[in-house]
Amino acid sequence: MAKRDYSLIGPDGARAVETGLAAAEWYHTDVPRKVMKELMQRSDAPAIRDTILLYGLMVLFAAIGIALWPSWWSAPFWLAYGVLYGSASDSRWHECGHGTAFKTPWMNDVVYQIASFMIMRNAATWRWSHARHHTDTYIVGRDAEIAIMRPPAFAKLILAFVGIPDVIAFVPRVIQNAVSGPTAEERTFVPQSEWGKVQRVALVHVAIYAATIALAIWMGSILPLMVIGLPRLYGAWHHVMTGLLQHGGLADNVIDHRLNSRTVYMNPISRFIYWNMNYHVEHHMFPMVPYHALPRLHEAIKHDLPAPNRSIAEGFAEMWPALRRQLAYEDYFLRRDLPPTAKPYREDFHRDALGTQPAVE
Amino acid sequence: MPTWIRACATDDIDEEDLIRFDHAGATYAIYHSPDGKFFATAGLCTHENVHLCDGLVMGHLIECPKHNGQFDYRTGEAKRAPVCVNLRTFPVKVDGDDVYIEVA
Numbered sequence: 431m432a433k434r435d436y437s438l439i440g441p442d443g444a445r446a447v448e449t450g451l452a453a454a455e456w457y458h459t460d461v462p463r464k465v466m467k468e469l470m471q472r473s474d475a476p477a478i479r480d481t482i483l484l485y486g487l488m489v490l491f492a493a494i495g496i497a498l499w500p501s502w503w504s505a506p507f508w509l510a511y512g513v514l515y516g517s518a519s520d521s522r523w524h525e526c527g528h529g530t531a532f533k534t535p536w537m538n539d540v541v542y543q544i545a546s547f548m549i550m551r552n553a554a555t556w557r558w559s560h561a562r563h564h565t566d567t568y569i570v571g572r573d574a575e576i577a578i579m580r581p582p583a584f585a586k587l588i589l590a591f592v593g594i595p596d597v598i599a600f601v602p603r604v605i606q607n608a609v610s611g612p613t614a615e616e617r618t619f620v621p622q623s624e625w626g627k628v629q630r631v632a633l634v635h636v637a638i639y640a641a642t643i644a645l646a647i648w649m650g651s652i653l654p655l656m657v658i659g660l661p662r663l664y665g666a667w668h669h670v671m672t673g674l675l676q677h678g679g680l681a682d683n684v685i686d687h688r689l690n691s692r693t694v695y696m697n698p699i700s701r702f703i704y705w706n707m708n709y710h711v712e713h714h715m716f717p718m719v720p721y722h723a724l725p726r727l728h729e730a731i732k733h734d735l736p737a738p739n740r741s742i743a744e745g746f747a748e749m750w751p752a753l754r755r756q757l758a759y760e761d762y763f764l765r766r767d768l769p770p771t772a773k774p775y776r777e778d779f780h781r782d783a784l785g786t787q788p789a790v791e
Numbered sequence: 792m793p794t795w796i797r798a799c800a801t802d803d804i805d806e807e808d809l810i811r812f813d814h815a816g817a818t819y820a821i822y823h824s825p826d827g828k829f830f831a832t833a834g835l836c837t838h839e840n841v842h843l844c845d846g847l848v849m850g851h852l853i854e855c856p857k858h859n860g861q862f863d864y865r866t867g868e869a870k871r872a873p874v875c876v877n878l879r880t881f882p883v884k885v886d887g888d889d890v891y892i893e894v895a
């Protein structure tokens with residue numbers, strides 16, 4: 431395959447539309463309607479509990495961090511606060527963006543807006559880019575949320591653990607959005623009726639950062655930025671660690687989430703921060719199922735899925751060497767073997783769409 | 792000319808649920824609301840042509856299974872992004888145990 435062009439307005443995107451890879455019908459495991467309806471049921475209780483816990487811990491850790499500032503004894507509290515600010519906000523943004531975290535719509539909206547601010551994403555733009563990510567998951571030239579492009583840019587990946595590429599991309603973009611609305615690329619997936627909202631959200635974000643910076647200058651201290659803004663850098667590592675595992679090293683340009691997404695068993699703390707998105711194949715196949723029901727969904731359909739990775743470490747041990755091989759040969763990917771109990775899906779289509787027999791171990 | 796077509800029996804759809812109904816090359820969604828009434832809309836979401844039959848009925852809303860867009864199935868009104876375009880609705884009548892929809 432020729433070098434991939436990830437631009438949303440480039441030739442790979444156009445080819446995906448021509449070949450039927452874009453907006454295709456994706457594989458879904460058969461689940462009886464009664465079971466699926468039960469799994470899709472919404473509830474406020476789990477998300478209210480988790481949100482009180484999340485924001486309560488953030489207030490507690492930040493208060494201790496401020497009280498001990500500028501002593502190094504404050505460092506562990508900032509690190510804990512940072513992970514909740516710079517990583518848990520990613521999963522809250524995600525689940526509330528889907529509208530599945532809470533049953534009550536305004537609760538989803540409030541947490542979505544707060545989380546979007548913390549994770550430095552425009553709440554109006556990213557709703558649409560994420561819809562595209564679900565329509566065309568890891569379809570080159572269509573998906574605006576491909577975290578690891580081929581060949582992987584390792585320096586950028588490593589810097590992502592401290593949020594640097596995201597913040598570097600965010601700052602000019604939020605200013606541009608505040609001045610003139612969505613960029614040309616964003617206009618390919620954000621409907622025109624929403625362009626004004628993109629601009630208004632950016633203005634609010636810019637105003638909060640400007641006020642925080644002004645306060646820091648007035649105090650002659652970075653302390654205000656330790657609370658707002660900087661945790662997006664020093665607390666990003668967990669969401670990058672879990673986020674890279676979602677699709678890293680797996681196939682692109684396929685229309686079966688079992689082949690391009692990764693489910694990883696994780697410890698309870700990571701699952702709280704990540705809101706169960708470690709069940710990532712399941713989430714992509716059935717985005718209607720709320721985070722708290724994903725473990726049950728996993729049990730219901732695991733006979734039809736590739737074996738999950740058993741830990742974060744095992745996921746990285748599998749993914750990282752595959753990414754290194756993509757440096758030399760960008761068509762390389764990890765093929766997911768389906769268990770004998772699974773149904774295959776459109777293998778001929780995948781071969782044709784890729785244009786070659788995929789390279790595998 | 793508008794015609795009444797039998798879509799299903801009343802007990803084919805659980806309360807607060809929907810089923811798919813295909814007729815003459817078109818596809819529809821038939822709903823049974825929590826207050827015991829029946830409604831019909833076009834079957835495909837106006838966002839990306841995904842069938843609504845795998846979605847979730849919550850009260851008088853249908854949530855699309857693909858990107859969680861929502862419509863009020865009584866009026867077809869788009870209620871939650873990413874859907875922006877309203878859904879077409881069709882008149883429904885119940886005659887005995889049968890549900891009919893009026894198609895153009």
Ligand code: FES
Binds near residue numbers: 858861874
């Ligand atoms: S296809 Fe229905 S919300 Fe996107």
